[in-house]
Amino acid sequence: xxxxxxxxxxxxxxxxxxxxxxxxxxxxxxxxxxxxxxxxxxxxxxxxxxxxxxxxxxxxxxxxxxxxxxxxxxxxxxxxxxxxxxxxxxxxxxxxxxxxxxxxxxxxxxxxxxxxxxxxxxxxxxxxxxxxxxxxxxxxxxxxxxxxxxxxxxxxxxxxxxxxxxxxxxxxxxxxxxxxxxxxxxxxxxxxxxxxxxxxxxxxxxxxxxxxxxxxxxxxxxxxxxxxxxxxxxxxxxxxxxxxxxxxxxxxxxxxxxxxxxxxxxxxxxxxxxxxxxxxxxxxxxxxxxxxxxxxxxxxxxxxxxxxxxxxxxxxxxxxxxxxxxxxxxxxxxxxxxxxxxxxxxxxxxxxxxxxxxxxxxxxxxxxxxxxxxxxxxxxxxxxxxxxxxxxxxxxxxxxxxxxxxxxxxxxxxxxxxxxxxxxxxxxxxxxxxxxxxxxxxxxxxxxxxxxxxxxxxxxxxxxxxxxxxxxxxxxxxxxxxxxxxxxxxxxxxxxxxxxxxxxxxxxxxxxxxxxxxxxxxxxxxxxxxxxxxxxxxxxxxxxxxxxxxxxxxxxxxxxxxxxxxxxxxxxxxxxxxxxxxxxxxxxxxxxxxxxxxxxxxxxxxxxxxxxxx
Amino acid sequence: xxxxxxxxxxxxxxxxxxxxxxxxxxxxxxxxxxxxxxxxxxxxxxxxxxxxxxxxxxxxxxxxxxxxxxxxxxxxxxxxxxxxxxxxxxxxxxxxxxxxxxxxxxxxxxxxxxxxxxxxxxxxxxxxxxxxxxxxxxxxxxxxxxxxxxxxxxxxxxxxxxxxxxxxxxxxxxxxxxxxxxxxxxxxxxxxxxxxxxxxxxxxxxxxxxxxxxxxxxxxxxxxxxxxxxxxxxxxxxxxxxxxxxxxxxxxxxxxxxxxxxxxxxxxxxxxxxxxxxxxxxxxxxxxxxxxxxxxxxxxxxxxxxxxxxxxxxxxxxxxxxxxxxxxxxxxxxxxxxxxxxxxxxxxxxxxx
Ligand SMILES: Cc1ncc(C[n+]2csc(CCOP(=O)(O)OP(=O)(O)O)c2C)c(N)n1
Ligand code: SF4
Ligand SMILES: [Mg+2]
Numbered sequence: 001x002x003x004x005x006x007x008x009x010x011x012x013x014x015x016x017x018x019x020x021x022x023x024x025x026x027x028x029x030x031x032x033x034x035x036x037x038x039x040x041x042x043x044x045x046x047x048x049x050x051x052x053x054x055x056x057x058x059x060x061x062x063x064x065x066x067x068x069x070x071x072x073x074x075x076x077x078x079x080x081x082x083x084x085x086x087x088x089x090x091x092x093x094x095x096x097x098x099x100x101x102x103x104x105x106x107x108x109x110x111x112x113x114x115x116x117x118x119x120x121x122x123x124x125x126x127x128x129x130x131x132x133x134x135x136x137x138x139x140x141x142x143x144x145x146x147x148x149x150x151x152x153x154x155x156x157x158x159x160x161x162x163x164x165x166x167x168x169x170x171x172x173x174x175x176x177x178x179x180x181x182x183x184x185x186x187x188x189x190x191x192x193x194x195x196x197x198x199x200x201x202x203x204x205x206x207x208x209x210x211x212x213x214x215x216x217x218x219x220x221x222x223x224x225x226x227x228x229x230x231x232x233x234x235x236x237x238x239x240x241x242x243x244x245x246x247x248x249x250x251x252x253x254x255x256x257x258x259x260x261x262x263x264x265x266x267x268x269x270x271x272x273x274x275x276x277x278x279x280x281x282x283x284x285x286x287x288x289x290x291x292x293x294x295x296x297x298x299x300x301x302x303x304x305x306x307x308x309x310x311x312x313x314x315x316x317x318x319x320x321x322x323x324x325x326x327x328x329x330x331x332x333x334x335x336x337x338x339x340x341x342x343x344x345x346x347x348x349x350x351x352x353x354x355x356x357x358x359x360x361x362x363x364x365x366x367x368x369x370x371x372x373x374x375x376x377x378x379x380x381x382x383x384x385x386x387x388x389x390x391x392x393x394x395x396x397x398x399x400x401x402x403x404x405x406x407x408x409x410x411x412x413x414x415x416x417x418x419x420x421x422x423x424x425x426x427x428x429x430x431x432x433x434x435x436x437x438x439x440x441x442x443x444x445x446x447x448x449x450x451x452x453x454x455x456x457x458x459x460x461x462x463x464x465x466x467x468x469x470x471x472x473x474x475x476x477x478x479x480x481x482x483x484x485x486x487x488x489x490x491x492x493x494x495x496x497x498x499x500x501x502x503x504x505x506x507x508x509x510x511x512x513x514x515x516x517x518x519x520x521x522x523x524x525x526x527x528x529x530x531x532x533x534x535x536x537x538x539x540x541x542x543x544x545x546x547x548x549x550x551x552x553x554x555x556x557x558x559x560x561x562x563x564x565x566x567x568x569x570x571x572x573x574x575x576x577x578x579x580x581x582x583x584x585x586x587x588x589x590x591x592x593x594x595x596x597x598x599x600x601x602x603x604x605x606x607x608x609x610x611x612x613x614x
Numbered sequence: 615x616x617x618x619x620x621x622x623x624x625x626x627x628x629x630x631x632x633x634x635x636x637x638x639x640x641x642x643x644x645x646x647x648x649x650x651x652x653x654x655x656x657x658x659x660x661x662x663x664x665x666x667x668x669x670x671x672x673x674x675x676x677x678x679x680x681x682x683x684x685x686x687x688x689x690x691x692x693x694x695x696x697x698x699x700x701x702x703x704x705x706x707x708x709x710x711x712x713x714x715x716x717x718x719x720x721x722x723x724x725x726x727x728x729x730x731x732x733x734x735x736x737x738x739x740x741x742x743x744x745x746x747x748x749x750x751x752x753x754x755x756x757x758x759x760x761x762x763x764x765x766x767x768x769x770x771x772x773x774x775x776x777x778x779x780x781x782x783x784x785x786x787x788x789x790x791x792x793x794x795x796x797x798x799x800x801x802x803x804x805x806x807x808x809x810x811x812x813x814x815x816x817x818x819x820x821x822x823x824x825x826x827x828x829x830x831x832x833x834x835x836x837x838x839x840x841x842x843x844x845x846x847x848x849x850x851x852x853x854x855x856x857x858x859x860x861x862x863x864x865x866x867x868x869x870x871x872x873x874x875x876x877x878x879x880x881x882x883x884x885x886x887x888x889x890x891x892x893x894x895x896x897x898x899x900x901x902x903x904x905x906x907x908x909x910x911x912x913x914x915x916x917x918x919x920x921x922x923x924x925x926x927x928x929x930x931x932x933x934x935x936x937x938x939x940x941x942x943x944x945x946x947x948x949x950x951x952x953x954x955x956x957x958x959x960x961x962x963x964x965x966x967x
Contacts, residue, residue: 035957038959039959041961232961234961234963235960235961236958236959236960237958237959237960238957238958238959248952248953251947251949252949252953260699262695262698262699264691264695281952282936282937282939282940282941283941283943283944283945283946283947284946284949285937285947287698287933287937289694289695291691292720292721292724293720295721296691296694296720296721296724297691298691299688299690299692299694299695299721300691300692300695300698301695302692302695303664303682303692303693303694303695303696303697303699304696304698304699305695306682306692306695306696307695307697307700308699309699326685329684333682419953419954419958420953422949422950454700455660455661455680455696455700455703456660456700457659458657458658458659461678461679461680461681462681463628463663463675463679463682463683464681464682465675465681465682465683466667466683466685476675
């Protein structure tokens, strides 16, 4: 095999997006590139993009599935704004993604899929030269990926369709060559997946290598690149999605609470994975219950909490709407249950596979009566582990329902997770009440958490329910005094959680010109923007909230140390509304509703605008 | 902890007043339950009563046991969670015709088909009591109420037929005004392993008084009640009449025929009376029997007693067996293995330093 003598250009960061038809295996290709890069030592962040339809008609715009990976020799916190490389396996993929490719970026297309028929399905007219408008600003590589794959597999005794299915490995091999990645981890993975089907295994490996060698052999790719290892904190790592981390976090919480985990849920995108993941963990004592609907999901969870289990229910916004009445029952009966809301685009069925932060006001205020519920938000895929534990801890130690917020971007995005030292995790501080002499259902400790006596405890028989009650005894009491008192106690109990929170972390100086205040999946983009603005000498800092209800006690003072508070959110200003009304601080929003993650360059530009206004 | 002293009815009576309307059928149900529980050999702390919303659903407050007054229609969901988390408990669901069959109809289906091992008491007064008298899913068609001034349009639903069609392993009917019968049924339900569904005819003397009068009036009760006994023919009205199976075209139909005074077990037309077999795996006959005497079939007597009682593994038993299987196949899970599972890599102190 001829080898060209090439210089490898060194790069800090690269963002690649693989996209094609749902059936083209792009998620798998992206995942493999991710694992290889992680093992190589890069920092990584990924973001898959699924169509809402499971099998939209082949070749159509609705059927395009994508997987984006950002890998770097620096520490990174986002899946990347613009693409350095776009791999498009058909015209529909090209059409829906090309605008994200940056100036001078690399476009690799599977030439064989650009047939008149496919072009028509993507909405192009006959013999339109679809690349022409872009050729001046990007580098276009038309590669006959299908033909080359079939040629490589000529000698294999397989159906042509099965051979063609290996074309994603060809594309993967080609990108491995461009970015000087080793093939071995993908080969190992293929061996574990197709170990029992040697023919398919061999075919995939052959296609992978053919793609790699193709890059090596032809002249077209003048350059190859190298993205060196990142300076990553020493430790053991694994790549993890947000939903996996939530599931593991719940299992960890169950261990810290020393109670079995009960999850009552109903499938809904993008939360379903958590129920599926936990279903694998029966040998951890996890009880998963796929209920008949979201209402039954939380109902069964509340029942299991009454019975003394660690109770969780997982859903997305439409499910929260259904669960609201039960969330209120948990508020008034003061039972610990974690409601995980993995947000997606709304209103109504909305955009099931897209990301948004639009449920904040819903989980805070979308119920009848004065109904305080603590809200905890995760900021990245790996952060879900700790955030899920934190939600469970608050629920159990404070005897309250707790909302855990994540979103599509966190849920299906992935990043390396530095595995925690498990011995550092603190056990939950609480106890079941067992002594009839000192028992009263609504007798409280210093945190105002009520006594938790579970059915089966002799002498502590009691009835709880949704009617207003009298404190301490828990007897039904609808009097004005009882209601006023209980309303305030419920509010105070939630507020008291703030007294246990650590000091709020500020990224950067604690005083300055502009404070970015955020929550949830915008963390990575805001952090990157903050660091870059700081590097330019601007007095910008970042606070990212773990707790949105109650807000940290020191937040107001921090905010008042900045001339401006700017709140970027993937909604029309929900946290902004809270901050403005609670503190009378003139916070400004950066609000985006285009279903995409925030872009770092946008944030920087907007921040400079705000700073210019000073 | 073991139960030291014998339990009595008084142990199950909570302090505080019972607040149903004077004369309400709910009182008799409460009293019967409080009479039966101490006889079951179950420690008091193991009982848990879970209800929805309605007059009937106030029940847990009047029991000195663990109790949960939840939200409208959703008691089966909470009860399922209570039971799955602690299979040792004897969990009872108390619901009404509106609570269990209208707003909560879906949950009732699933609680039954899953065989959750819950004891379900559906107080059927054929009216919405707590909201002061609107027609319910079991009200007769044409019923005039505050929300149906021209008569209700809905076809009524028969709770027992509904339960049997949903796959009930135990289905029975009784009448609040017949404590002896009710207690017998409660005992049978308690002994059943699986979801036991009981429809209880309950008079709401304020908003639907007399709905079940014909089953109680001296003059009519013999011909309106078909008391079921396992292994006995379906006879009623002083054993002068009985139920036979006929085919109406392709449709099996249960009809009433008079007993031949000269030949035991045979009708005047020479047909054999059906013999009651609650253990029959096939639920078709139980379904037909449940329909007798329903609002849509008023000329026939209503079956009272245990229509169906068959064995089937409970949801909780299978769930626990699966957990044991998983532990025996994979070993008891450790968090460390879960966190530090496959595909980890290590970044060393010196790397890129
Ligand atoms: C979500 C909700 N919707 C409506 C109500 C009002 N409501 C309370 S009880 C009831 C009907 C109860 O009827 P039934 O279940 O037959 O009980 P009964 O009072 O007759 O025993 C209604 C409509 C409620 N409490 N909650
Ligand atoms: S309204 Fe009817 S059902 Fe309700 S308590 Fe009064 S009599 Fe009983
Ligand atoms: Mg009723």
